[in-house]
Amino acid sequence: MRRIAVLTSGGDAPGMNAAIRAVVRKAIFHGCEVFGVRRGFAGLIEGDGELFTLGSVADIIQTGGTILLTARSEEFLSPEGRAEAFASVRRAGIEGLVVIGGDGSFKGALTFHAETGVPVVCIPATIDNDIPGTDYAIGFDTAVNNVVDAVNKIRDTATSHERTFVVEVMGRHSGFIALYAGLAGGAESILIPEAPFDIEAVCRKLLRGVRRGKLHSIIVVAEGAGSAAEVAREVKARTGFDTKLTILGHIQRGGTPTAFDRLLASVMGARAVELLLAGERCVAVGVSGGQLRHYNLAEVLAERKEIDRELYQLAEILAI
Amino acid sequence: MRRIAVLTSGGDAPGMNAAIRAVVRKAIFHGCEVFGVRRGFAGLIEGDGELFTLGSVADIIQTGGTILLTARSEEFLSPEGRAEAFASVRRAGIEGLVVIGGDGSFKGALTFHAETGVPVVCIPATIDNDIPGTDYAIGFDTAVNNVVDAVNKIRDTATSHERTFVVEVMGRHSGFIALYAGLAGGAESILIPEAPFDIEAVCRKLLRGVRRGKLHSIIVVAEGAGSAAEVAREVKARTGFDTKLTILGHIQRGGTPTAFDRLLASVMGARAVELLLAGERCVAVGVSGGQLRHYNLAEVLAERKEIDRELYQLAEILAI
Amino acid sequence: MRRIAVLTSGGDAPGMNAAIRAVVRKAIFHGCEVFGVRRGFAGLIEGDGELFTLGSVADIIQTGGTILLTARSEEFLSPEGRAEAFASVRRAGIEGLVVIGGDGSFKGALTFHAETGVPVVCIPATIDNDIPGTDYAIGFDTAVNNVVDAVNKIRDTATSHERTFVVEVMGRHSGFIALYAGLAGGAESILIPEAPFDIEAVCRKLLRGVRRGKLHSIIVVAEGAGSAAEVAREVKARTGFDTKLTILGHIQRGGTPTAFDRLLASVMGARAVELLLAGERCVAVGVSGGQLRHYNLAEVLAERKEIDRELYQLAEILAI
Amino acid sequence: MRRIAVLTSGGDAPGMNAAIRAVVRKAIFHGCEVFGVRRGFAGLIEGDGELFTLGSVADIIQTGGTILLTARSEEFLSPEGRAEAFASVRRAGIEGLVVIGGDGSFKGALTFHAETGVPVVCIPATIDNDIPGTDYAIGFDTAVNNVVDAVNKIRDTATSHERTFVVEVMGRHSGFIALYAGLAGGAESILIPEAPFDIEAVCRKLLRGVRRGKLHSIIVVAEGAGSAAEVAREVKARTGFDTKLTILGHIQRGGTPTAFDRLLASVMGARAVELLLAGERCVAVGVSGGQLRHYNLAEVLAERKEIDRELYQLAEILAI
Structure with a gap:
């Protein structure tokens, strides 16, 4: 050749x-x-x-x-x-x-x-x-590290305001980024397309964490798992927690x-x-x-x- | 005391x-x-x-x-x-x-x-x-550096796909983050609440850049300058360029x-x-x-x- | 239990x-x-x-x-x-x-x-x-990324001054950090305890690169491969290149x-x-x-x- | 023109x-x-x-x-x-x-x-x-941030081992990097060419900190302030603390x-x-x-x- x-x-x-x-x-x-x-x-x-x-x-x-x-x-x-x-x-x-x-x-x-x-x-x-x-x-490894870095940043502000953050990450058909970055970022819940989730169970876990003294919670949601905006609304409605949504978007894709x-x-x-x-x-x-x-x-x-x-x-x- | x-x-x-x-x-x-x-x-x-x-x-x-x-x-x-x-x-x-x-x-x-x-x-x-x-x-300095870092990441993917990116940054009443991060990030256009902008002029500039061989363009929009989503739609409609929207959100606020x-x-x-x-x-x-x-x-x-x-x-x- | x-x-x-x-x-x-x-x-x-x-x-x-x-x-x-x-x-x-x-x-x-x-x-x-x-x-993965990050920084200054840099990294008995970080960092030569090296061959390679237009060279040396200072001296003596030594030390060990x-x-x-x-x-x-x-x-x-x-x-x- | x-x-x-x-x-x-x-x-x-x-x-x-x-x-x-x-x-x-x-x-x-x-x-x-x-x-601002980033990394390992670190930074005739990065990095002592220092006072301060429960100490030394290696030796000799030396070198100069x-x-x-x-x-x-x-x-x-x-x-x- x-x-x-x-x-x-x-x-x-x-x-x-x-x-x-x-x-x-x-x-x-x-x-x-x-x-x-x-x-x-x-x-x-x-x-x-x-x-x-x-x-x-x-x-x-x-x-x-x-x-x-x-x-x-x-x-x-x-x-x-x-x-x-x-x-x-x-x-x-x-x-x-x-x-x-x-x-x-x-x-x-x-x-x-x-x-x-x-x-x-x-x-x-x-x-x-x-x-x-x-x-x-x-x-993949770079994207996961990009997400973990973003989660670290969000955690600072989440803790200061005692807020719950719903973070949408890439993954229309698969939850690899969500799972790896959620685990490495210490997220309280990880929602992926491969596993059906029960919003009620997610909320119960959040409430349990707060009772134990947690100052913040982070929920990582893969695009394909459902609407992150909807998750944020539901969490707010069911727990009463100050809940914010962040869509990480294209920053996941770039960088050295x-x-x-x-x-x-x-x-x-x-x-x-x-x-x-x-x-x-x-x-x-x-x-x-x-x-x-x-x-x-x-x-x-x-x-x-x-x-x-x-x-x-x-x-x-x-x-x- | x-x-x-x-x-x-x-x-x-x-x-x-x-x-x-x-x-x-x-x-x-x-x-x-x-x-x-x-x-x-x-x-x-x-x-x-x-x-x-x-x-x-x-x-x-x-x-x-x-x-x-x-x-x-x-x-x-x-x-x-x-x-x-x-x-x-x-x-x-x-x-x-x-x-x-x-x-x-x-x-x-x-x-x-x-x-x-x-x-x-x-x-x-x-x-x-x-x-x-x-x-x-x-x-402020940390937030500007966070935005510049995100713009760097977006630039990689913008160049690879020859895309235009509209990046929404914080600033409901003032364009400080947009101006400083836009300038430091080398953005093609910066839209701030303090200065009215003409979407037609923004598009003319993009077209001029592409004629000169630019592979990508980045437009930084402060929240208070108008809807970044609307800017993205207009740019796409008027230039025909593949245009994407990214809302940086809370990652601007955090980090060491x-x-x-x-x-x-x-x-x-x-x-x-x-x-x-x-x-x-x-x-x-x-x-x-x-x-x-x-x-x-x-x-x-x-x-x-x-x-x-x-x-x-x-x-x-x-x-x- | x-x-x-x-x-x-x-x-x-x-x-x-x-x-x-x-x-x-x-x-x-x-x-x-x-x-x-x-x-x-x-x-x-x-x-x-x-x-x-x-x-x-x-x-x-x-x-x-x-x-x-x-x-x-x-x-x-x-x-x-x-x-x-x-x-x-x-x-x-x-x-x-x-x-x-x-x-x-x-x-x-x-x-x-x-x-x-x-x-x-x-x-x-x-x-x-x-x-x-x-x-x-x-x-290990964090240390390798720390070294790669340092090599990136050194490359900027190496290129600007058209210099050769000898970078000493950890590894008294093994060359894992040197090999992985050297490869990922695009180093011109990697010297590890597990492989004897010939300083003459290292220099020949440097000279060949410069003839091809390379503006800088980076040699990564594991502690256990021999004295990095000695390598720097020999390279300078044999090639006449402006050669600098950097010992990365404890920054390799830390960080998130x-x-x-x-x-x-x-x-x-x-x-x-x-x-x-x-x-x-x-x-x-x-x-x-x-x-x-x-x-x-x-x-x-x-x-x-x-x-x-x-x-x-x-x-x-x-x-x- | x-x-x-x-x-x-x-x-x-x-x-x-x-x-x-x-x-x-x-x-x-x-x-x-x-x-x-x-x-x-x-x-x-x-x-x-x-x-x-x-x-x-x-x-x-x-x-x-x-x-x-x-x-x-x-x-x-x-x-x-x-x-x-x-x-x-x-x-x-x-x-x-x-x-x-x-x-x-x-x-x-x-x-x-x-x-x-x-x-x-x-x-x-x-x-x-x-x-x-x-x-x-x-x-200057980039160099200071590079040093602060290195000090952050060193602090992790210093704390884990309860060690004192002497960190040499650039500045043959002036202590700007040492002063700014030392202050921003929370260093226990900062030694600069512009101010004579008393090694005995430096050590007294270290001992006071340890008595108060500090797990580590960082001393930032500008090149021109004297030999960082000598400072490390003296600190070790006078306090008995496990003291390490790190010379940051050319990584200070590079990076985005x-x-x-x-x-x-x-x-x-x-x-x-x-x-x-x-x-x-x-x-x-x-x-x-x-x-x-x-x-x-x-x-x-x-x-x-x-x-x-x-x-x-x-x-x-x-x-x-």
Whole structure:
């Protein structure tokens, strides 16, 4: 394989740049050229991008976002769009493709491979951490730390005013951010899409805490668990507590990546190149059982990633 | 003066604890006792609090919020409430009062002094920085840095997706946070209550930036300048840009105070004690002209604090 | 088991408080009392400590250091000292012991159990991450992020002055911090005790980078790899580059723990209690293969933890 | 004036990039061209640099260091060197010069102007804050916050081990960083070059604190106040306390600038351009009395900046 391409697709995640850097440097180390594609699959269709050098990825390991830019491409969803992308790939002499993104990007890569035979290796990168086949996706650790940092700030003001705060975090289909950040942030309650909750039980727990002398309470709610605004209203109505709502929004997504995400991105990026060079044709990289592994892309996408129930129960116990 | 009291009132601000520490230690240094009142004027009415020692304020200079807690007191707004507070103050042998808070707290202190003759010294602490008589209130610098940090994070994702972000920050009546954080964060536009804005001009500027190659734009909107959601909708409608809204909310208020706020709080807290000991009866501490000063409380409250127009124009020029 | 004790021993590590919190709350949840021992084994001898309540560990999950304090105890190294500790343990009605610390603490716990039969469960907590039986010790992730943050700061000044920086990090016997932080920080070279290095090769790499246009270089050196000062002198002598030395020291050890360390500490603390209640008598908790496990304490201590060679080689490749 | 040049010189300081950005954008706003000189006066001699556009300074307001690079130039110290620089300046059509740096850079600019008549405006930027004519130099606020952050980290480990820490900070001739960061960090003692200290008194204070129940002590020492290592040895010898030394080094200098430094740099950079355009020929910008001002360069350099004695005494009182 003499020339590969790399692109980032879907929502950006901190650590994508560290992954790009690893792909570029590892490939060049093995004598392979790397074409950096701009704006994801849209750029693949248009042939938008350039050949990267070792220096193209200097001083980016510490930066959030993605230097390759990212976009959602309507066109790539159609067979015609993908055919154009294939034509563009052939013109550019690209023999393999590294796709860094979430599960929508994985699906695009799978279809593209199935239709064109272009070898693809996918790297999981999404703050939601909802991709099967890997315990951790790039960006998740940073997002969790961003949320924990915000919860720390909110706790100061919550304590001073003896208030209850309802904090909405990202996670439309999964409660990973809510669970990890809620546990690490010492939240009194954590509401996630994977577990139905009883607002009455949530309130009982708050009342018990206050009786024990707690000066504040924090309830972390994943987007997909229900309306955080509704939770705040209900808590206020049932407990009478001064209850405030905060929606963390896009600050969760940004910032310099943590060491964990930089390392994960570095090893995954390097492994993706090795897999392409070793002749793999349609796989995803992942971490499971503490090991870097790879999986058949179609099989991975057929699974659904489950949240750790024991961790959820532990959060309940520790927030007594 | 053998015993003074200190309380925090209104919204909490990072650095309040550093001010409390300074009041307590400086007073004890001069042989004076300090009664720490809990929950602001409400606690003053109830006599809720305790005598503080040097150790009571150990290891709090770095913490956000206020160890004295804060609350709004309906009761203190009535003459009967204030009479109760006075009775409570006399019972506790308190001969002077340090009030740390915003302009609502200043007004309460002024009325209390006028009715009871109890000497009061006020220390400005509010992230909004809208108190006349001082260039800087305690908490403002930390809040601005919190917003700048959030803008940095949002910029990563804004660039990656080539998006426009509308960021709503605190400031119902004044644009200090928006102006300072917008300028320091390199925002493309800053909308504040003190200056009417023309959404068409805002959009023209965005379009000009994009023509020049800008990959993202950030518009910082103070709460009081108008609806940030409306701004986002209008920008999207008029420019066609992918535009997102983020409301920073309570994370602006919290966190460990900056060095600037800790120092400001320390010198203001110490000065407040000196003023009480020197026989001042109704003043506020402030920084102006680079100097620590004090003002007649009634006179300060009659003024209105203006934003720096030159700084606002500079922000426009630098964000070209 | 109706009453257990918990102590922290050896060097402090961020996340120890989160582990203490988990031990206390999980034990109380199961109807068990927890005696918090102050100053490690020294406090065990003296019976120094107190019974903890749910509230004793409120608001500590986010704090660095250890509320139980830590110390090295000469006395506990002798059979007489341990006999005294045993007497003290019996007096206090303690039926099981959770020891949070590094491998010195593990050895102490093992000997104590062997001589007295008191059930012990050890939790690995050391920023050096050099304890066998676990992939990650509590505190390591925070320390690595602290170092990466420092490297980011140093990079700014290194670039501006086109300098080479030699950064000494902790790790007398192992290069975990150096390797992880060096890789995540994008260091040009990483020198660790586990791999002999050739200063000439290090210099050649620096010269190659500069020829390619690099404006700065950073060399991360673990304490145990040799003298960082000597490395700085040699680099300067052989390359002629303006070379500076920075010894990071104790800032590596402190600070609020990362989300990762808080979670690790929480699950390990909870598991330690479960193991004691389940009748385990002499084990250590660990994470390996992505799973929380436990090991016979004697067997764990007989092993030596190896660094990941592939990761080391990858760092070389990515820093081309 | 149709073309001006801007350079950074001496040690780098966070916020230099924000100043460069302000100079470039403000000048272009007024229809003036800006030549960005690389590597300070050395680059001026060689004509090393390029014409900057609005886009040249995009996304740098948040970065530490200086994109213009900085260096010390032996050559510029000689009349021949300066004559060469003048020839180069004329060739490039440069009609005015903005110099961003510390007092060594100011002296170079003064001599250059005296010999050649080229108008110069200096902007104070040095973390040491030892430039007369301004209360604050660019970079100082960031450096103080960096030190305060390090002290916070050290405090965690100091408390856990009940240790005394001696922390050496920058400041060969002045104690600004030590005083501000020591006060804001709650240090027990602060040793600065401007005030002789009595090690016996320092130790007495430590002993008093421990008797009162303090679990740790932190002594901040400015480089110029004497050997921090010697202080640590003496404290250990006289008190018997477990005493550790930490030298913060270059981490003080780096990192993303605070909001304060970005604002200061922005207003100073803009004002420098205004002054050149208004016909000023040899001045420095400064902040004093809370106002942005400018001073005759020769007069400023004749003064010596004094530390605030009252602040120093306050630090003593608050650290009781």
